[in-house]
Amino acid sequence: MLFWIYYIIAAYILFLLIKELFNEKDFKVQIAIAISLIPFILRIFLIK
Amino acid sequence: MNNGTSKNPILLLLIVVILCAYSSIEFLGMRKPDLLIPSKSLTAIKKLSNYFKGMKNTSADSDIYFFDSGKPGGTVLLLGGTHPNEPAGFITAVVLLEQLKCEEGRVIIIPQACLSGFTCTDPLEGYPSSFTVKGKYGDRKFRFGSRVANPLDQWPDPLVYQHYPSGQKLSNFESRNLNRCYPGNPEGSLMQQTAYAILQLIRSENVDVAFDLHEAAPEIPIINAIVAHEKARDVAGMAVLNLEFEDLKYALEISPVRFRGLSHREWGDSTTVFPFLMETSNPIQGRLRGVTNEKLVLYGTDQNYKKALESGKLRIEYLVSGEPLKLRVGRHLQAFLAVLSAFNELNPDKHITVSKVPGYHDLMINGVGFYLN
Numbered sequence: 001m002l003f004w005i006y007y008i009i010a011a012y013i014l015f016l017l018i019k020e021l022f023n024e025k026d027f028k029v030q031i032a033i034a035i036s037l038i039p040f041i042l043r044i045f046l047i048k
Numbered sequence: 049m050n051n052g053t054s055k056n057p058i059l060l061l062l063i064v065v066i067l068c069a070y071s072s073i074e075f076l077g078m079r080k081p082d083l084l085i086p087s088k089s090l091t092a093i094k095k096l097s098n099y100f101k102g103m104k105n106t107s108a109d110s111d112i113y114f115f116d117s118g119k120p121g122g123t124v125l126l127l128g129g130t131h132p133n134e135p136a137g138f139i140t141a142v143v144l145l146e147q148l149k150c151e152e153g154r155v156i157i158i159p160q161a162c163l164s165g166f167t168c169t170d171p172l173e174g175y176p177s178s179f180t181v182k183g184k185y186g187d188r189k190f191r192f193g194s195r196v197a198n199p200l201d202q203w204p205d206p207l208v209y210q211h212y213p214s215g216q217k218l219s220n221f222e223s224r225n226l227n228r229c230y231p232g233n234p235e236g237s238l239m240q241q242t243a244y245a246i247l248q249l250i251r252s253e254n255v256d257v258a259f260d261l262h263e264a265a266p267e268i269p270i271i272n273a274i275v276a277h278e279k280a281r282d283v284a285g286m287a288v289l290n291l292e293f294e295d296l297k298y299a300l301e302i303s304p305v306r307f308r309g310l311s312h313r314e315w316g317d318s319t320t321v322f323p324f325l326m327e328t329s330n331p332i333q334g335r336l337r338g339v340t341n342e343k344l345v346l347y348g349t350d351q352n353y354k355k356a357l358e359s360g361k362l363r364i365e366y367l368v369s370g371e372p373l374k375l376r377v378g379r380h381l382q383a384f385l386a387v388l389s390a391f392n393e394l395n396p397d398k399h400i401t402v403s404k405v406p407g408y409h410d411l412m413i414n415g416v417g418f419y420l421n
Contacts, residue, residue: 002204021057034060041068042075 014040078167078177082190084142084159085421089149091116099252100245102234107201108242110163113145114156121153122256122398124388129160130227130260132193133170135345136328136376137261139416143377144405146421153400156253162226164201164238166193179345183417192345196224202238212236214308230314250319256398257391258321260311261380263330266353266366271329273299274383277316280324286390294382294408326383328376348372378411
């Protein structure tokens with residue numbers, strides 16, 4: 001159960017970050033958001 | 049700069065997906081089992097779950113290899129990979145597994161005692177995820193794991209780890225350290241269950257002598273040492289003297305009575321076995337080390353330790369030539385043979401005789417790869 005809660009939280013933050021990436025107009029900030037996406041994607045797909 | 053277009057996010061997302069896919073391959077690669085090729089003398093393979101059913105289908109259900117001579121004698125158990133970031137312990141067990149012939153009594157080997165720890169590395173240490181040994185029949189790749197079990201298998205860590213049953217308090221991540229979990233608990237965490245299964249194996253197979261092979265940073269005082277339970281003091285003392293004849297210096301340490309959870313303490317207190325823990329010096333675990341890569345695992349030469357030694361400020365034993373894997377594995381093998389020989393001398397009714405096991409000098413001449421199948 002704990003794993004699923006973690007999984008849902010990570011997926012929700014990932015969704016918010018992608019939304020922010022598309023709303024952001026500054027390219028430098030877009031890069032920063034893209035970098036922060038990496039741990040979330042890895043966490044969601046590689047979590048047990 | 050405000051020149052963003054809707055193409056930028058898509059391009060960036062694509063780059064992120066490629067980077068994630070690349071790192072996933074290495075990350076998931078650590079779940080691929082190591083190839084081990086036992087010698088022809090192997091008589092049976094079991095799993096820890098044969099001794100404690102609760103281990104079945106867990107990522108810690110390690111293989112156990114049996115070499116039974118069919119002749120009466122004692123039984124010896126050897127554990128490698130209790131700490132998967134200490135490769136000499138694991139590789140010594142692999143060399144034995146792939147070369148050994150048992151002539152009297154029985155030999156039981158668990159090369160990857162903490163199997164879960166082989167599926168990840170320690171955070172912030174920059175360890176390589178594997179190392180390759182050039183073998184007689186081709187390259188052999190082995191995983192370089194973490195000191196403790198994978199947090200995906202045992203999570204979350206408690207705020208403070210309380211050892212069962214003593215109640216001794218240790219820092220939280222030690223709850224995932226197999227060598228702080230003995231005698232184990234069938235109702236406890238994955239590592240406590242693993243420790244329990246190993247204790248059940250020692251009891252049900254009537255093991256007489258047991259080894260737990262380790263490595264430590266050069267600055268740790270117990271390197272190049274044999275740690276023995278007090279009841280095994282005579283055997284250990286004789287072995288250390290025998291090793292002196294081979295020009296190998298070993299410190300003999302008696303297992304501390306009040307430090308609970310360690311193999312040499314709990315195996316000895318809970319069963320009739322004579323337990324021994326052996327340590328070699330491994331620069332990749334050292335705090336002074338520089339570049340942390342596969343080369344450091346294999347050759348054990350580090351510029352920072354060398355510089356410290358040359359400056360005269362290093363107050364520990366460190367070889368300028370390094371501490372290569374062949375030297376560390378050779379020391380473990382020679383010490384294993386010396387302890388067995390001392391045990392046989394003091395226990396003539398429980399002889400354990402092995403052959404085809406290379407010693408320290410063989411390893412130094414031929415290297416590790418020569419003894420891999």
